[in-house]
Amino acid sequence: MRRLLLALLFAPLAALAQPAISVDYERFRLDNGLDVILHRDASVPTVTVNTWYHVGSGREQPGRTGFAHLFEHLMFEGSGHVPEGAIDTWLEEAGGGANGSTTRDRTNYTTDAAANGLELALYLDADRMASLLDAMSPESVDGQRDVVKNERRQSYENRPYGMAFSVLGQTLYPPGHPYHWPTIGAMEDLTAASYQDVVDFFRTYYTPNNASLVVAGDIDLEQTRQWVEAWYGAIPRGPEPPLQPIATPTLERERRLVLEDAVQLPRLYLAWHSPARFAPADAAMEALAGVLAGGKNRRLYKRLVYDLEIAQDVSAFQSGDLHSGEFYVIATARPGVDLDEIEAVIAEEIARLQAEAPDGRELQRVVNGVEAGFLDALETIDGFAGKADQLNSYLFFTGTPDYFEEDLARFRALAPRDLSDAALTFLTDARVALSIVPEGAAALALDCSETAVPLF
Amino acid sequence: MRALLLALLLAGPAVAQPAAPNWDTRPALAEAPAFAPPLPAGHSLSNGLPVLFVQKPGVPLAQINLLVKTGSVDDGDLDGLADFAADMMDEGAGEYSALDLADAVDFLGISLGTGAGLHSLSVQLHAPLSKLDEGLALMADVALRPTFPEADLERVRTSRITALEQRRDEPRAVAGVALAQALYGDDHPYGRLGLGEPATVTAISRADLVAFHERVLRPGNAALVVVGAVDWAGLQPKLEAAFGAAAWPAAEAVPGVTVPDAPQVGPRSVTLIDKPGAAQSVVRIGRIGAARSTPDYYALEVLNTILGGSFTSRLNQNLRERNGYAYGARSTFEYRPAAGPFIAYADVQTDVTAPALAEFFNEFEAIAEDVPSSELAKARDYLALSFPEPFATVSGTAAMVGSLWLYGLPPDTYAEYTTGVQAVTASDLARVAHEYVDPERVDVIVVGDRAAIEADVRALDLGPVTTLTIADVLGPAAE
Numbered sequence: 002m003r004r005l006l007l008a009l010l011f012a013p014l015a016a017l018a019q020p021a022i023s024v025d026y027e028r029f030r031l032d033n034g035l036d037v038i039l040h041r042d043a044s045v046p047t048v049t050v051n052t053w054y055h056v057g058s059g060r061e062q063p064g065r066t067g068f069a070h071l072f073e074h075l076m077f078e079g080s081g082h083v084p085e086g087a088i089d090t091w092l093e094e095a096g097g098g099a100n101g102s103t104t105r106d107r108t109n110y111t112t113d114a115a116a117n118g119l120e121l122a123l124y125l126d127a128d129r130m131a132s133l134l135d136a137m138s139p140e141s142v143d144g145q146r147d148v149v150k151n152e153r154r155q156s157y158e159n160r161p162y163g164m165a166f167s168v169l170g171q172t173l174y175p176p177g178h179p180y181h182w183p184t185i186g187a188m189e190d191l192t193a194a195s196y197q198d199v200v201d202f203f204r205t206y207y208t209p210n211n212a213s214l215v216v217a218g219d220i221d222l223e224q225t226r227q228w229v230e231a232w233y234g235a236i237p238r239g240p241e242p243p244l245q246p247i248a249t250p251t252l253e254r255e256r257r258l259v260l261e262d263a264v265q266l267p268r269l270y271l272a273w274h275s276p277a278r279f280a281p282a283d284a285a286m287e288a289l290a291g292v293l294a295g296g297k298n299r300r301l302y303k304r305l306v307y308d309l310e311i312a313q314d315v316s317a318f319q320s321g322d323l324h325s326g327e328f329y330v331i332a333t334a335r336p337g338v339d340l341d342e343i344e345a346v347i348a349e350e351i352a353r354l355q356a357e358a359p360d361g362r363e364l365q366r367v368v369n370g371v372e373a374g375f376l377d378a379l380e381t382i383d384g385f386a387g388k389a390d391q392l393n394s395y396l397f398f399t400g401t402p403d404y405f406e407e408d409l410a411r412f413r414a415l416a417p418r419d420l421s422d423a424a425l426t427f428l429t430d431a432r433v434a435l436s437i438v439p440e441g442a443a444a445l446a447l448d449c450s451e452t453a454v455p456l457f
Numbered sequence: 458m459r460a461l462l463l464a465l466l467l468a469g470p471a472v473a474q475p476a477a478p479n480w481d482t483r484p485a486l487a488e489a490p491a492f493a494p495p496l497p498a499g500h501s502l503s504n505g506l507p508v509l510f511v512q513k514p515g516v517p518l519a520q521i522n523l524l525v526k527t528g529s530v531d532d533g534d535l536d537g538l539a540d541f542a543a544d545m546m547d548e549g550a551g552e553y554s555a556l557d558l559a560d561a562v563d564f565l566g567i568s569l570g571t572g573a574g575l576h577s578l579s580v581q582l583h584a585p586l587s588k589l590d591e592g593l594a595l596m597a598d599v600a601l602r603p604t605f606p607e608a609d610l611e612r613v614r615t616s617r618i619t620a621l622e623q624r625r626d627e628p629r630a631v632a633g634v635a636l637a638q639a640l641y642g643d644d645h646p647y648g649r650l651g652l653g654e655p656a657t658v659t660a661i662s663r664a665d666l667v668a669f670h671e672r673v674l675r676p677g678n679a680a681l682v683v684v685g686a687v688d689w690a691g692l693q694p695k696l697e698a699a700f701g702a703a704a705w706p707a708a709e710a711v712p713g714v715t716v717p718d719a720p721q722v723g724p725r726s727v728t729l730i731d732k733p734g735a736a737q738s739v740v741r742i743g744r745i746g747a748a749r750s751t752p753d754y755y756a757l758e759v760l761n762t763i764l765g766g767s768f769t770s771r772l773n774q775n776l777r778e779r780n781g782y783a784y785g786a787r788s789t790f791e792y793r794p795a796a797g798p799f800i801a802y803a804d805v806q807t808d809v810t811a812p813a814l815a816e817f818f819n820e821f822e823a824i825a826e827d828v829p830s831s832e833l834a835k836a837r838d839y840l841a842l843s844f845p846e847p848f849a850t851v852s853g854t855a856a857m858v859g860s861l862w863l864y865g866l867p868p869d870t871y872a873e874y875t876t877g878v879q880a881v882t883a884s885d886l887a888r889v890a891h892e893y894v895d896p897e898r899v900d901v902i903v904v905g906d907r908a909a910i911e912a913d914v915r916a917l918d919l920g921p922v923t924t925l926t927i928a929d930v931l932g933p934a935a936e
Contacts, residue, residue, distance in 0.1 A: 044515055045845040046490035082480045086778070089769045094835045095486055096842020098768055115842035120484035128480065147781025147806075151737070155784050155804050158736035161626035219490065231478045263734070264626050265934075266619070297559035307556070310612060313619050335619060336935065366563040373566030373585050379516045380850040 022375050022405040024388055027222055033238040034210025037229055038392050038402050040217040042382050047097075048119045048218035049383035050112040050126050053393045055213075056206035058186070059105040059179035059324070060245065066457060067149070067186010068194055070103040072202055074145040076110060077101070081132025085141070088125050095121055102385055103184050106323040107397060109390060113383045116219040120228050123216070127232035130212065133203055139196040146191055153185045161264045162437050168260060168453045169272045172433045173327060174250050180325065187457040208239025213396055217382040217389040247324050250274060252431040258453035259436045259446035266313060267334040267445045269343050270435040275328040275427050278321030278398050284411035285423035286319040286328055291367035292359050292420060293317040293330065293350065300350045301330070309346065311338045323398070328427060339445050340436045355424045358417035368412045375409055492845045494871035497682070497858050498689065502697050504707040506676040509858050509868065510692075511684045513851055517586040519685030520851035521593065523600050523700070524859050525578040527673035529651030531713045535661050537653015539673075541617060542666045543573040546580065548609040551598030555609045558595070567592045569599060575651060576716075576794055577863055578673060583852060586686060590695060597699040601674065605666050618655045622935055625927050628732050628739040628904040629804075635728060635930045636741045639900040640798055645719050647797065654932060676700075678710035682859040684851045716795040721745050722900050725920035730930060731907035737783075738810040738905030739802075742817055744898055746799035749792035749864045755877040756885040757790050757893060762836040763886075764788050764824050764894065765801055769835070771820045776803050782813040790893075794864060799893060807906050811913035814901070818919075821896035828886055841875045 027039045058069045077099060079085035092098050095118030101110040112122045157163040167183040174181040214233065216225050252274065276283040293301045294317040305312035315332040332343050381387040395404035435453065436446030443450075497509035532538040547562075547569065548555040562569050567584040569592065580600040584592035624630040634650060641648035653661075681700060683692065698704070722744050747757055758766075765772040765788025776786035783803040791797035801821075805813040847853035861870050901919060903910070904927075915922055928934060 045849045046492050047846060047849075082483070086769070086774070090835060091483065093767055093769050093839040096839055096844075115845075116490040117487035117842075121486060124484050131480075144778065144781055148777055148784060151777075151781070151804070151806055152784040154736040154806065159628065159804065161623075235478070263732075265622050296563050298556045298563075303556070306616075307612070310615065313616065313623075335615075336622070362564065366560070369564060369566035371566075373568075373588075376516055376518050376585055377583075380518070382849070 022379065022409060024379070024392065024403050024405060026392060026402055027226070028402065029226070031209065031230065031234050033234070033236055034208075035233055035236075036213040036396065038213070038215045038396065039220065039222050039225055040215065040382070040388060040392060041220055041222055042217060042388065043219040046116040046219045047383065048114055048116050048122065048216070048220055049387065049389045050122045051215040051217070051389035051393055052110045052112075052126055053213050053397055054108045054207055055106070055211050055397065056242070057104045057106045057108055058182065058184040060206065061179070061182070061186075063176070064190060065194060065198060066182040066190040067184070068190070068198060068202065069108060070184050070186065071145060071149050071191060071194055072199060073101045073103045073108050074149055075137065075141060075199060076129050076133065078141045078145065079136035080128040081135035083125060083128050083136070085136070091121060091125065092118070097122065099125070100384075104322070105180055105184060109385070109393065111384055111390065119216075119220060119225065123228050123232050127236065130207065130209060130233065131236045133207065134200060137196070137199055142194065142196055142199060146194065149185075150188060150191055153188065153191075157185065162262060162268055164260060164262070164455050165270055165435060165437060167457050168258060168455050169270060169433055169435055171456045172256050172258065173252065173272055173274065178250055179245070179247065180250070180322070182457045204239065206242055209233065209236050210238050211242050213393055215389040215392045215402075217387070217392070250325060252433070255430050255432055255434060257434045257436075257447050257450040259438060259443055259450035260453040260455075261440050261443065262437050264437065264439055266336060267338065267340050267436065267438045267442065269332050269334070269340045269447070270433075270437070271330040271344075271347065272433045272435070273328045273427055273429070273431070275319055275326040276321055277323060277325050280321065280326070282419075282423045282426065283319065283321045283326065285415060285419045286326070286427065288364060288367045288412060288415055289354070289420045289423055290317040290319050290328070291370065292354070292363055300354070301332070301347060304346050304350060305332060305343065311335055311342060311346075334445070337445070340438070340447050344434070344447055351424060351428050355421055355428070358421045361417055364415060364417050364420065368415065371412045372409060375405060378405075489842060494845070494848060494874070495854060495858070496872070497868050499868065500689070500693070502676075502701040504676040504702040504705055506700055506705070507680040507862075508696060509680060509682045509862060510689055511854055511858060512686070512688060513684050513854060514686050517686050518851050519582075519584055519586055519589050519683070519687060520855040521582040521596065522682040522855050522859055523580040523596070523679060524682060524863060525673050525679045526576065526710070526863065527678060527713050528574045528576045528578055529649070530575050530646035530716050531673075532649075532651070532653070534657075535665055536649055536657040537617070537651065538661055538665060538669055539573040539578060540651050540653065541613075541658065541661055542669045543571045543578055544613055544617065545605050545610060545666055546571045546603040546670070547599050548613060549604040549606045551602045553598060555606065558599070561595055565591055565595075569596055571599060573651060575647065589687070593695055593699045597704060601700075601705055603670060605663050607663060610663055610666070614658060614661075617652075618658050621652060621655055621658065624931060625934060628735060631730060631732070631927055631930055632739045632741045632902050632904045635730060635904070635925070636743050636798070636800065636900065636902045638930075639728060639902060640722060640743050640745060641719050646714060646716050647719065647793070647795070655935065672711050675708040675710055676705055677708055680859075680862050682855045682862070684855045684858070718748070718796045719745050722898055725897055725899050725901065727901040727903065727914065727919050727922045728925060729907060729911060729914060729922055730902070730904045730925045730927060732904050732927065733906055733908065735904070735906045736807060737804045738807055738903050738910060739804050740810070740814065740817070741800055741802045741902040742899050743798045743800045743902070744895070744900065745796050746790045746893060747792060748794060748796045749866070750794075751792070753889050753893075754792070756881050756889045758840055758878060759833070759836045759881040760824070760886055760889050760893070761788055761790055762840055763828060763832060764820065767836070767839055771824065772801060772803070772817065775816050775820055776805065776813060780809075780813075780816065782806055782809045782816070807909050810903065810905055810910040811917050814903075814914065814917060814919070818896050821894050824894055825887065825890040828883060830883065833881075833883055833886060837879050837881060840878045844874055
């Protein structure tokens, strides 16, 4: 696959002298539609099998939120030829382990082992794809239902500010939009999930033609290819996943919400709709986040934390998903500081960037940081941050597994003006402003905020 | 819209469908792969500063860690001093103001961090090779020439005190403070976590920070760990220029505190800390464990893997998989120069707090009985075969190499790891289980909704129950 080499569209002040970032891979597709990518990296004697199913919480139905993630848990509870618990036991005997994660758009599974456990890892992962339902029972669903509810308690209810993103999502996206609810789901929906739901979901989405497989590490390419063909090749193709027409979400106006929580410090969340992952201006928004926050002399940090000392911390980030994205600015106030005071400074700084492009060095700082981060991404193969998962991610979002250089080129091609244009386009008055304040301190919230009612 | 945007052109031809494999027999493991952990080359600079060097081909990155053998245990009355000093070292150094330094680091795309541990202070540079020279110069400024500017110091002080107040929001942080207190008490350096308290952080002066830096940053008290795709001949002059005698005159270490082993905790007791309305109870069960130098190190590694060190460990299988009480349950031995804690822990659903506690003790009892040979073999193989993992990255390699130096262990220690783990027998396991996991001599900490859980916890009759508020643990909240 040829890499597209983009000429540098603007002369950087000090471009890093780095060779092109590229990951060699071999790609083929099985008759049943499974897309397979192999990558050899023998720096340590370990292997990883990284499988993406192209389904996430965005495919759930109202009343069954949290289901894709609950299903993810069930993928470790045994399959046709693997007794309950054996996947973990057998992988630990091989110095490895298994994990998975669920987003709005996809569910990924990482099956890791020392190099001598490669065929075992492939067998375990393939057996789930082939025959999960042979081992599934209402009891296994019940067991993981309790575990997932405790995962939710640990990450949401029992964490300070833990309900923020659930409230932001339900407000940014209308009911019926697949990003309206959090991936963890509502407690009552987790209770309602049934064994029949599991059967239907597996048959609809957990098919070789709705998945992609990356095998990476200390592997022999030819042998690995033979094993992949042997273990995955006979799994029957499934139906094509149903089409999912999704209207682009918009906000009519600003929504101001307040939530009281058991916290010491007030915190302000500002959220806007923004480009989807890899859509035009996605990189500009990511760079904009970097110019605003993420270091001592980034604009918001310098004003709020360094100069004025009215905030304990401030962060900004662009989070692009498949269908749309969100841009967040989050600032934690110092004790007793009114969030209106924080918001006024943020508004000033955004207006300044909209009116005048950042200087070249400000942008270059961010781009250089992104560039250095790409090298870090090449060091490991496994887990959710390694090359295997990155290859699968690029394939899913762009159709090109080795998209490293193209991804980086998006940032190298940015001109300062692009950041101002993106700020003008996306950072409008139509946004969600959520104030989370200590119990009884609603006065510290943005003026005219309505009480938030978490739906999930 | 299709969820998948696949290119239609595939890189390879379609593959013929193979014969169906035999699913009834799982693939056997091939012979364990050979792995030789890197053995650092030992060098030293003109001022005697030891350099532990590992040439790691591959990604063009370098990790350079300056390690100092003094940390929070030397804080004395100025609790929080080492951590505060480390925090300040990149707030202005050499010719750079705090903002200029941040700008320079940002612009290079490097990361330059400072930190303190109980027994160490570190300055860590992570850089693309193309930025190594500039990165080293900045690193030397931060390590050797921090300026501790007054205005920045006050800003950081306020920030640190605010962060200490924020611990009230975090039941895990509250539990951590309470457990260290319960296990080690006020008179032992391990009774504190190194962050200090609002009062001590308020009391620390600029002169204290400067004096601390002067006292501990000496070549005789430090070492450089260098890992990267570089050769020694090219690197040596650069290290010499940044950290050699011209920049950093030779000086012997000033002796610090020798941390004694703490006495084992008394009969089992429970401390219940109220967090009204909490959806989960944060459970921490601890006792005094072992030092890194213990001859039982490999046996304890295997023991803990079985008890709570991996996904299939008994605590996790019991509390998560079998009972659904928690998202996960684990245990750990924190090996330090002196005996660190053994801690078993989980965040459990509020209404099953008592039965969850009971299961912890069931597992403590059971681990002292015979462990099936298959379970022992699994734990040994898991440790031995997963051992190479941290060596995939320059930062992981540097951390592994550096910890041996900090603990005063020989640099070839890792060469014995696999053999040491595989040699652990069932009788070794039984012996260390009895000695190190005594369920009668533990401190139990629970941070949760007292109104919902107290009666059930008392009914377990684990031992005397003390009830506290978060303010009892962290001090009264700031006005």
